[in-house]
Amino acid sequence: MxxxxxxxxxxQLRRTVYDYKERYPFASYCVCAxxxxxxxxxxxxxGNRQSSALFVAGIxxxxxxxxxxxxxxxxxxxxxxxxxxxxxxxxxxxxxxxKGVVIVPCVNPDGMEISIRGAVAAGSYAGxxxxxxxDTSLWYANARGVDxxxxxxxxxxxxxxxxxxxxxxxxxxxFYAGKVPESEPETRALSRxxxxxxxxxxxxxxxxxxxxxxxxxxxGSERAEMMTRILELSAGMKRIKExxxxxxxxSFADWFVENYKRPSFVLNAxxxxxxxxxxxxEMLVLSIIM
Numbered sequence: 001m002x003x004x005x006x007x008x009x010x011x012q013l014r015r016t017v018y019d020y021k022e023r024y025p026f027a028s029y030c031v032c033a034x035x036x037x038x039x040x041x042x043x044x045x046x047g048n049r050q051s052s053a054l055f056v057a058g059i060x061x062x063x064x065x066x067x068x069x070x071x072x073x074x075x076x077x078x079x080x081x082x083x084x085x086x087x088x089x090x091x092x093x094x095x096x097x098x099k100g101v102v103i104v105p106c107v108n109p110d111g112m113e114i115s116i117r118g119a120v121a122a123g124s125y126a127g128x129x130x131x132x133x134x135d136t137s138l139w140y141a142n143a144r145g146v147d148x149x150x151x152x153x154x155x156x157x158x159x160x161x162x163x164x165x166x167x168x169x170x171x172x173x174x175f176y177a178g179k180v181p182e183s184e185p186e187t188r189a190l191s192r193x194x195x196x197x198x199x200x201x202x203x204x205x206x207x208x209x210x211x212x213x214x215x216x217x218x219x220g221s222e223r224a225e226m227m228t229r230i231l232e233l234s235a236g237m238k239r240i241k242e243x244x245x246x247x248x249x250x251s252f253a254d255w256f257v258e259n260y261k262r263p264s265f266v267l268n269a270x271x272x273x274x275x276x277x278x279x280x281x282e283m284l285v286l287s288i289i290m
Contacts, residue, residue: 024078033189036143037123039109047100056104057205060140061111065207068273070105088282110143132172145171146178153181154258155250201263213266215257224263234283
């Protein structure tokens, strides 16, 4: 994937995925859902479908950097499989005989487009976006103004009540949880993916800070703790017990741990897409192996 793109938008995301599909036909590609504005949530897979790690990015609308990181990582994996070479010192083609990875590079394509192009990108929800947000570059939610991290069932009532207490009672750029859990096609898509595959653990890539968040995993806590220590050492990041901010204590990672009793991580790092990729490549490879 080219790294000199001035504006990476949904059209470029779509072109990139279809380019990969043509160049690397041995991988699996599907549209696991469509957003309210009809944009595709792509799922890209390699290796053993029944023993997969699930990597996601772009849950927050304006976080284009994380989207580009996971796309580049998928391209690197495919290239190494095809050429029988190593990535981060690992012959990944051999790993894929037993384990797999599923990558959803952009969970929130509507939010990404709104943050780049403004309310017009929301389609039939453009009027809503115009009414509730003056600066759409700060738009984190989906086209209906629902903050996807807060729309999962884990801690939903707590998050909703906390948000309402801070004045977030209606759709907006962030912190509105929705009327009911999994009301949005994007959150339902991730739930279906986890149910349809034997997902060993999940990893959410974000940009803008510098931490690893790992919700407490009651069952399999030894494995979760071991993985956390390895990931900390790999990228030089520290684990935090709660994600920063008053209303982000519940997320896709919390939902996965609560429902599947398996490890889940949020990796949030600062820098450009190039810088993040170089820093996180080894960590991402290790997350497939463990």
